[in-house]
């Protein structure tokens with residue numbers, strides 16, 4: 001055997017590691033930004049409007065022998081009491097039951113009542129010794145780093161965190177550091193996905209997420225929390241995707257707001273979505289967008305199921 005073969009064999013002997021890692025935290029701390037940065041591509045939508053993430057989304061990243069399967073969870077909501085929120089909270093609990101590690105995301109230097117509620121929820125959900133990492137995000141916004149030491153010390157008293165990781169989800173080097181810290185916590189087992197997999201979500205699902213993101217971004221704060229996007233048609237013809245989608249809102253007034261004067265706003269939501277979908281799918285996209293009124297949808301569990309919230 002020549003020395004080159006021997007080194008290949010030695011490399012093959014490094015056992016594969018694979019594990020599920022949940023990303024939890026109150027709305028707007030940067031969970032989706034972190035997930036996208038860890039995966040290296042956009043798989044979860046982001047906006048500066050709280051509560052954009054509603055689905056369980058997995059992003060996958062494979063580095064050397066380790067495959068990280070990330071699960072994005074909706075921010076823990078306490079303000080709205082509708083069925084939608086009960087569904088969201090069930091999603092958080094369902095995700096925690098089968099993960100190997102939890103990234104508890106907060107903003108560096110801040111720990112408010114809303115963060116405490118999420119940590120309390122985690123602790124109540126029977127973590128059973130599962131490692132929880134304190135991710136102190138948005139480090140770039142902290143003026144005086146020296147103030148962080150006493151804050152971290154205080155955090156240590158709240159929970160027995162496995163690691164403290166101050167970082168900025170906007171810095172690539174920080175993502176590499178976090179992956180290196182996480183790696184030893186993944187169980188030794190075969191990978192669940194192919195080496196180059198990024199997400200287990202379909203193009204159809206990603207399409208609805210991207211339209212929802214543009215909707216949130218372009219309507220600003222006026223947009224009611226209770227609005228959603230449903231894909232009515234998704235057809236693939238070679239390098240072409242024909243997509244028809246409905247934006248579902250609760251009231252006629254909301255419909256007008258989304259359509260905008262002369263239909264300008266809806267046009268913009270459509271054209272920005274189409275451009276992003278074309279890049280993501282590397283295909284030509286024809287997108288038809290409709291706005292429909294279904295009053296009371298966010299309060300009706302049957303409706304929620306039919307729109308894909310489980």
Ligand SMILES: Nc1nc2c(ncn2[C@@H]2O[C@H](COP(=O)(O)OP(=O)(O)OP(=O)(O)O)[C@@H](O)[C@H]2O)c(=O)[nH]1
Nearest residue numbers: 027028029030031032033047050051052053075169
């Ligand atoms: N300065 C700075 N801003 C960040 C960082 N990470 C995220 N943000 C911003 O914080 C805002 C919220 O980020 P998201 O990723 O949508 O937050 P989220 O926790 O997923 O929010 P929900 O979906 O509502 O639960 C966005 O405007 C991001 O650009 C960071 O490291 N530094």
